[in-house]
Amino acid sequence: MQEIIQCVNKFESVTLKQLDSVELQNRIDTKYIMSKYELALLLEGIREDQYILEIDHCRIFNYQTIYFDTPDFQFYRDHHNGCVNRVKVRSREYIESHLCFYEIKRKLFGTRTDKQRKRIQEIYHEVPLEDYNLIQYRRLQGKPIEKKLTNNFKRITLTNKKFSERITIDLEIKFSNDQQEIDLPNLAVIEVKQGKADVFSNTIQMLKKLRLHESSFSKYAIGISLLEPEIKHNNFKPILLKINKIN
Numbered sequence: 001m002q003e004i005i006q007c008v009n010k011f012e013s014v015t016l017k018q019l020d021s022v023e024l025q026n027r028i029d030t031k032y033i034m035s036k037y038e039l040a041l042l043l044e045g046i047r048e049d050q051y052i053l054e055i056d057h058c059r060i061f062n063y064q065t066i067y068f069d070t071p072d073f074q075f076y077r078d079h080h081n082g083c084v085n086r087v088k089v090r091s092r093e094y095i096e097s098h099l100c101f102y103e104i105k106r107k108l109f110g111t112r113t114d115k116q117r118k119r120i121q122e123i124y125h126e127v128p129l130e131d132y133n134l135i136q137y138r139r140l141q142g143k144p145i146e147k148k149l150t151n152n153f154k155r156i157t158l159t160n161k162k163f164s165e166r167i168t169i170d171l172e173i174k175f176s177n178d179q180q181e182i183d184l185p186n187l188a189v190i191e192v193k194q195g196k197a198d199v200f201s202n203t204i205q206m207l208k209k210l211r212l213h214e215s216s217f218s219k220y221a222i223g224i225s226l227l228e229p230e231i232k233h234n235n236f237k238p239i240l241l242k243i244n245k246i247n
Contacts, residue, residue: 004036004171007043008059008156014051019159019166028197029113031217032190032207033239035246039169039188045206046158050167053157055096060171062095065151067220068127070143073231078139079221080235084108087137088220089145091124102127104134149223150176165201166193175223182226186247189217215239 034042052059068089069075078086088105100123104116116134124131125147132145152174158167170189175182192203207213216239225233225240233240 001036001172003040004043004156005060007040007047008052011043011047011050011052011059011158013054013059014159016053016055018051018163019053019157028194030192030194030197030204030214032192032212033215033217033242033246034188034190034210034212035186036171036188038210038212039171039190041210042190042206042212045209046203049160049202050158051161053159058096059156061155061157063092063153063155064095064123065090065092065153065219066123066125066147067149067151067223068124068145069148070140070145072143073148073224073228074139074143076148076221076224076231079107079218080232082235083139086139087135088218089127089135090220091120091127093123100124102131102134104136148177149220149227151219151223152176153219160201160203164195165198165203167191167203168193170219173219175219175227177227180227182223184243184247187243189219215242 055061068091075086075088084107086107089103090105091100091102093100100120101117102120102124103118106114108114118131118134127145153170154172156169156171158169159165168191171187173184173187173189192201194201198204221236222239222243224231225236
């Protein structure tokens with residue numbers, strides 16, 4: 001982790017207010033997974049083209065996310081089965097700033113993602129009935145939802161100097177439920193977020209140069225696959241094998 005800290009300290013910084021111009025709530029997401037060693041190479045290769053978010057002299061931030069699902073894991077199964085227009089329901093806390101949000105993340109056709117969020121006072125451990133209305137998901141069919149997974153991680157946020165692309169880098173990923181906890185200390189998850197696809201961006205070109213290829217990765221789906229092995233996860237086996245090799 002020390003090598004990553006040294007890398008991020010070389011970047012020019014940007015404020016949260018400046019970063020808001022590239023919030024991209026409706027966007028195209030491209031994800032990559034890699035080792036911390038590969039991440040250090042990537043950061044060095046894109047440093048001149050990127051700003052890093054800095055708040056109160058901090059550049060690596062702690063997040064906690066709680067995911068909700070039906071008792072029979074409807075949201076997870078829809079993801080596993082490749083359903084379009086699927087949802088994830090979660091509550092997230094930005095630890096350093098003490099900001100909390102309730103979020104509905106929708107996967108639309110292709111690679112496009114849409115996210116709704118509501119500011120809340122404290123992270124939800126259960127969803128109030130009045131907030132079920134925000135889900136608006138026909139496959140829910142009136143089922144209750146409950147806490148299924150807690151996810152902790154560290155995040156670095158970058159934006160290119162054109163403010164047309166946002167990159168998040170997640171590290172030190174941990175999953176837990178009521179029975180156990182799983183750590184992925186050597187894994188880095190990169191998400192490149194663009195309003196429209198730009199394969200000529202310096203980030204995408206550097207990823208190609210390092211022979212790092214796009215890879216589907218959902219923290220909720222992977223966390224459930226690791227913590228609930230009795231639930232069907234055949235479609236996630238290739239990514240699980242890749243994570244195991246990296247870790």
